Each structure stands twice: as structure tokens, then as C-alpha cells.
Amino acid sequence: MRKLTNILVTGGAGFIGCNFIRVLLTKTPDFKGRIINLDALTYAGNASSLADIEKEFGGSRYFFQHADITDRARVEEIFKRYDIDTVIHFAAESHVDRSITGPEAFIKTNVMGTFTLLDVARNYWTETRADGTKGIRNDVLFHHISTDEVYGSLGDTGFFTETTPYDPRSPYSASKASSDHLVFAYHHTYGLPVTLSNCSNNYGPYHFPEKLIPLMILNMLDGKSLPVYGDGKNIRDWLFVEDHNTAVWAIVNKGTSGEKYNIGGENEWTNIDLLQRLIDIVAAKAKLDPAAIRSTITYVKDRPGHDRRYAIDCSKLKKELGWKQSVTFDQGLERTVDWYLANPGWVANVKSGDYQKWVEHNYGKR
Ligand code: NAD
Ligand code: DAU
Numbered sequence: 001m002r003k004l005t006n007i008l009v010t011g012g013a014g015f016i017g018c019n020f021i022r023v024l025l026t027k028t029p030d031f032k033g034r035i036i037n038l039d040a041l042t043y044a045g046n047a048s049s050l051a052d053i054e055k056e057f058g059g060s061r062y063f064f065q066h067a068d069i070t071d072r073a074r075v076e077e078i079f080k081r082y083d084i085d086t087v088i089h090f091a092a093e094s095h096v097d098r099s100i101t102g103p104e105a106f107i108k109t110n111v112m113g114t115f116t117l118l119d120v121a122r123n124y125w126t127e128t129r130a131d132g133t134k135g136i137r138n139d140v141l142f143h144h145i146s147t148d149e150v151y152g153s154l155g156d157t158g159f160f161t162e163t164t165p166y167d168p169r170s171p172y173s174a175s176k177a178s179s180d181h182l183v184f185a186y187h188h189t190y191g192l193p194v195t196l197s198n199c200s201n202n203y204g205p206y207h208f209p210e211k212l213i214p215l216m217i218l219n220m221l222d223g224k225s226l227p228v229y230g231d232g233k234n235i236r237d238w239l240f241v242e243d244h245n246t247a248v249w250a251i252v253n254k255g256t257s258g259e260k261y262n263i264g265g266e267n268e269w270t271n272i273d274l275l276q277r278l279i280d281i282v283a284a285k286a287k288l289d290p291a292a293i294r295s296t297i298t299y300v301k302d303r304p305g306h307d308r309r310y311a312i313d314c315s316k317l318k319k320e321l322g323w324k325q326s327v328t329f330d331q332g333l334e335r336t337v338d339w340y341l342a343n344p345g346w347v348a349n350v351k352s353g354d355y356q357k358w359v360e361h362n363y364g365k366r
Contacts, residue, residue, distance in 0.1 A: 001139060002085075002086065002139055002140070002141050002252075002253070003033075003085040003086065003139045003140065004031070004033055004085070004086050004141075004252065004253070005033040005034070005085055005086075006033060006034050006036065006082050006083050006084050006085050006086070007024075007033055007034070007035050007036065007084075007085075007086040007087075007088060008036050008038060008078065008079070008082070008084045008086065008087045008088070009021055009035055009036065009037050009038070009088050009090065010038045010039070010069055010087070010088070010089045010090055010091035010117065011038075011039055011045070011089070011090035011091030011092060012035070012037030012038070012039055012050070012064075012090065013037065013039040013041055013045035013046055013047055013049060013050065013064075014039070014044050014045050014090060014091070014094070014208070015044070015094075015202070015204075015206050015207045015208055015211075015241070016090055016145070016202055016241055016244060016245070017037070017039070017090040017091070018046075018049040018050050018206050019204060019205065019206060019241045019242060019245055020088070020090070020245045020248065020249075021035055021037060021050060021053060021062070022050070022052075022053055023242060023245050023246075023249075024245075024249065025053055025056075025057050025061060025062060026053075026056075028249065031249075033061070034060075034061050034062070034063065034082070035057075035061065035062050035063070036063045036065060036078060036082045036084065037050070037062070037063065037064050037065065038065045038067050038069065038075070038078060038091070039064070039065075039066065039067075039091065040066070040067065040068040040069070040091070041066060042093075044093075044094065044095070044208050046206075046346070046349065046350055047064065048346065048349055049206050049346070050062075050064070063082065065078050068113070069091050069109065069113035069114070069116055069117055070108055070109065070112050070113045070116055071116075072116050072119075072120060075116055075117060075120045076120050076123075076124070079120055079121070079124045080124070084121075084124065085125075085139065085140050085141075086140065086141050086142075086143070086252065087117060087121055087141070087142045087143065088143045088145070088248065088252060089114065089117060089142065089143065089144050089145060090145045091109065091113060092106075092109060092110050092113075092145075092175075092176070092179075093105050093106040093109045093110055093172070093175070094172070095172070095208075095210055095211070096149070096170050096172045096173075096303065097210070097303060098172075098210075099170055099171035099172035099175070100170065100171065100303070100304055100305075103171035103175075106171050106172055106175040107171075107175055109175075110172075110175035110176055110178070110179050111175050111178045111179055111182070114144070114179035114182055114183070115179075115182055117142070118142065118182060118183065118186045118192065119186075121140070121142050121192065122136065122186060122190050122192050125137050125140045125192070135191060136190060136191050136192055136193065138193060140193055141193050141194070141195065141252060141257070142183065142186070142192055142193065142194045142195075143194070143195045143196070143197070143248065143251065143252050143255075144179065144180065144183045144194065144195070144196045144197075145197060145199070145248065146176050146179070146180050146196055146197065146198045146199070147173065147176050147198060147199060148160055148198050148199060148200045148237070148262070148264070148310050148312055149168065149169075149170070149172065149173035149176065149307065149310065150166050150167075150168050150173055150176055150177040150180060150198060151164045151165075151166065151167060151198070151310075152166075152167030152168065152169055152173075152307065153167075153169060153307035153308045153309060153310070154308065154309040154310065154311055155308070155309065156309070158311070159311045159312060159313035160198070160262060160310070160311065160312055160313060161262065161313045161316075162198075162259075162260050162261065162262055162316055166180070166181075169305050169307060170305055170307075180196060180198075180260075183196055184196070184258075187257070187258050188258075193257040193258075194257060194258065195251050195252065195255040195256070195257060195258075195259060195260070195261070196259075196260040196261070197247065197248060197251055197260065197261050197262070197263050198260065198261075198262050198263070198312075199239065199244050199247075199262075199263040199264070199312075200236065200237035200238070200239050200263070200264040200265055200310055200311075200312045201236040201237060201238050201239065201265075201310070202238075202239055202240075202241045202244050203238055203239075203240065203241065203332065203333070203336055204240050204241035204242065204332065204335070204336050204339075205241070205335070205336065205339040205340075205343075206241075206339075206346070207241070207336070208350060209347065209350065209351065212236075212271065212274075213238075213274075213278065213333075213336065214336075214340065216275055216278055217278065217282055217336070217337055217340050218340065218347060219296075220278075220279065220282045220283075220286070220288065220293050220296075221282070221286060221288075221340070221341075223296075224296070225296045225297075225298045226275060226293075226296050226297045226298060227298055227300040228271060228272060228275065228297060228298065228299050228300065229271070229300060229301070229302050229303050229306060230299070230302030230303070230306060231272075231299070231302075232270060232271050232272030232275070232299065233270045233271070233272065234270065234271050234306055234307070234308055234309065235268050235269065235270050235271075235308065235309040235310065235311070236268070236269065236271070236274075236310055237264050237265050237266070237267055237268050237310055237311050237312050238265050238267050238269060238274070238329060238332075239263065239264060239265035239267065239325065240265070240325070240326075240327040240331075240332035240335075242326070242327070243265070243325045243326055243327060244263055246323065246326070247261070247263040247314075247317060247321075247323050248263075250317070250321045250322070250323045251317070251321065254321050255321065256320075261314075261316055261317045261320075261321070262312050262313060262314045262316065262317065263312070263314055263317060263323075264311075264312025264313070264314040265312075265325060265329070266312070266314065266325070267325075267329050268309075268311055269329075272297075275297065276294075277329075277330075277333065278333060278337075279293045279294060281330075281333050281334060281337050282337055285334075285337050285338065285341060286341065
């Protein structure tokens with residue numbers, strides 16, 4: 001039986017992690033434990049995303065630790081101080097475009113950082129049994145959050161399943177694939193209890209505004225151009241972030257150790273069709289002229305090695321763990337647009353970091 005009492009969430013100040021922590025502490029009555037949020041607060045991490053949680057639960061059920069997952073001594077200290085029994089590992093360098101302009105940070109955090117966490121967990125969770133032998137406790141779990149991008153790129157048909165061979169094609173996806181292999185290596189070699197999930201594109205509140213959906217919403221509101229890579233026909237499968245997180249919680253509770261689970265929205269869109277839908281929603285809510293917004297769509301140079309299509313078969317998760325998506329794409333997009341309209345302070349805060357400099361350096365002012 002898993003303890004799930006002192007959960008180390010890494011990367012909890014990022015997009016998906018902060019939504020996960022909020023839902024777990026405010027909307028998950030079966031969870032009674034504590035969350036320790038370990039985050040290095042890179043350009044993508046914002047402590048302010050959890051200010052309400054800090055206020056309500058800080059010091060009782062929520063603890064923030066500003067630390068880097070590659071810093072072994074700090075990670076060991078955190079395991080000991082909070083007697084960690086579960087790791088839910090979100091922390092990563094997550095933006096494909098940044099991995100093209102600066103791959104090193106991806107190798108360091110995604111590969112070395114995951115290795116450090118696995119190795120500290122293995123040591124901390126090793127016990128001496130009654131017969132004098134040593135082994136890893138069976139009430140602990142290391143859950144690794146990964147991506148569908150490890151499977152490569154699809155043609156017009158077919159879906160990624162849990163047995164699709166890995167074929168990562170960007171420095172980001174190669175670093176995530178490496179971390180996935182390390183997770184299973186620790187399971188097979190040392191008996192570390194692990195689960196792993198490969199998810200499709202998330203969207204929702206607190207999404208960092210370099211990624212497609214928040215970038216487009218905010219550019220529309222600012223009257224800036226809408227940069228579409230290549231021909232705009234690349235396909236992604238979109239999943240509302242809260243649905244990703246209910247899937248993660250189901251796997252952490254009921255998933256079989258040593259198994260991986262695909263998580264997806266079953267919701268494929270070309271980038272250009274998604275943008276057209278988003279324009280209608282933003283225009284209606286912000287009382288803007290949709291035709292004027294459409295005139296700002298600009299086809300720009302394609303992402304090098306741009307994967308054409310991702311599509312997830314998540315039937316294993318649905319059948320074995322009874323999970324399903326709860327939000328239609330229109331509902332999710334409306335909630336997302338409402339959130340960005342209601343939170344200009346958060347946007348100004350995250351944009352005041354190195355984000356603007358990075359965009360201007362790579363793309364010029366847009
Ligand atoms: P994000 O970039 O918004 O957040 C990443 C968080 O990790 C930030 O808070 C950052 O400060 C922290 N971090 C980065 N390097 C760190 C380090 N060395 N030590 C400690 N903390 C560090 O990412 P996200 O979109 O929330 O993604 C979370 C996880 O989900 C990642 O592992 C990503 O690969 C995976 N994933 C994301 C998506 C998506 O659509 N966003 C889809 C599938 C899988
Ligand atoms: O599939 C899961 C992955 O989804 C996660 O593992 C990554 O962490 C996450 O960032 C996301 O990766 P993508 O590269 O798919 O997301 P992004 O929002 O960067 O781009 C989505 C699509 O939109 C992609 O085809 C590129 C395109 N795009 C993106 C931007 C930022 C544009 O056309 N214009 C843009 O300005």
C-alpha cells in the first residue's frame with residue numbers, strides 16, 4: 001500500500017505543477033498528506049502562482065523549497081527533513097524552441113536532475129529487512145512526468161501507444177527520453193517502485209506565455225502579430241491541464257509499478273485551425289473585431305525538425321484506471337481565455353523576467 005503522505009512535487013512552480021498542487025490541496029478530499037514543492041524558479045517557475053496556497057496551507061500541508069534537482073546535497077536534505085515517501089517529478093526544461101537554441105540546460109536538468117532524484121530516492125528508501133537483507137520499501141513511489149514527444153512524429157494516421165518505440169527528434173524530447181529510460185532502469189536494476197506517464201499538449205491557466213495557446217491569446221489582446229510556424233498544418237493533441245492532473249493522481253494511486261501510461265485529450269487540431277477557433281473566443285470575450293485579429297496572422301520560418309503530428313492512444317489509462325477527460329475543448333479554451341483576462345498581474349510578472357529578452361533575441365520584436 002502506497003503511503004502518499006509526504007509528497008515531493010518537483011517543478012511545482014511551473015505550469016502543470018502549480019495546477020497539480022492547487023487541485024490536490026483544494027479539490028482532492030482523499031488526499032490528507034503534505035506537499036513539498038521543490039523548484040529552482042527558473043524563468044518558467046513563479047512562486048506567485050501558488051501565493052493563495054502558501055497563504056492557506058503554508059507551514060501545515062504545503063512547504064516550498066527553493067532548490068535545484070541537480071543539487072544532490074539539497075535533495076538529500078529535503079528527503080530527510082520531510083521524510084519523503086512519494087516523488088511526483090514535473091521539473092524540467094520544457095520548451096522545444098529553447099532546446100534548439102540552448103540544449104545544455106535540458107541535458108543538465110532533464111537527464112542529470114532526474115538521475116539525481118532517482119538516486120537519492122533509491123538510497124533514502126532502502127531499508128534493512130528482518131532477515132538482514134537490504135531492499136527498497138514497497139510503500140513508496142517515484143512518478144515521472146514525461147511527454148508524447150519521446151515517440152517522435154506521426155504521419156496522417158495512427159496513434160502513439162505505450163509500446164511505440166522511442167524516436168525523439170529534438171534536444172528536448174531526447175532529454176526526456178533519456179530520463180524515461182533512467183526511470184525504468186532504476187526500476188529493473190534496483191527495484192525502485194516507479195510509474196511513468198507520457199502526456200500530450202496541455203493548456204490552461206498559468207501556462208507560460210512562450211507556448212502556443214497563451215502566446216496567441218496575449219498577442220491578440222496586445223494587438224501583436226500571431227506567428228504561425230511553417231504551413232500551420234502541424235497537429236497536436238490538446239488536453240486541459242486539470243484533466244492531465246487527475247490522470248496523474250489516478251496513476252499515483254492505482255497505477256502498477258513498472259508501468260507507463262499515455263495521457264491524451266483525443267483532441268487533435270492543426271495549429272491554424274486551433275488559432276481560428278481561439279480568435280473567435282478571444283474576440284467575443286474581449287469585444288474585439290475577429291477580422292482585425294485574423295489580419296495579424298503571420299506565417300513565419302518553421303521550427304527546425306518540427307514534428308508533424310502527435311496523437312495519443314490513452315485507452316490503457318481509461319480501461320485500467322477508469323480515467324476520462326472532463327472538459328471539452330471549447331470549455332477548456334473558454335476557461336483559459338477567462339483566466340488570462342482576469343490575471344493581467346500574473347502575466348506582467350512572468351513577462352518581466354528573461355522571457356521578453358529571449359523572444360527578442362530569437363525572433364526580434366513581434
Ligand atoms: P514549465 O516549464 O512550465 O515548468 C517547469 C518547472 O520546473 C518550473 O517551475 C521550473 O522553475 C522548474 N525547474 C526547471 N529546472 C529545474 C531544476 N533544475 N530544478 C528544480 N526545478 C526546476 O513546464 P510544464 O509545462 O509545467 O511541464 C511540466 C512537466 O510536464 C515537464 O516534465 C514536461 O516535460 C512535462 N510535459 C509537459 C507538457 C506540456 O504541454 N506543457 C506535456 C507533456 C509533458
Ligand atoms: O506534446 C507535449 C509537449 O507539448 C510537451 O512535452 C512540451 O513541454 C510542451 O511545450 C509542448 O510542446 P510543443 O512544441 O508542441 O508546444 P508549443 O506550444 O511550443 O507549440 C505547439 C505547436 O505550435 C507546435 O506545432 C509549434 C507551433 N507554434 C508554436 C509557437 C510558440 C507556432 O506555430 N507558433 C508559435 O509561436
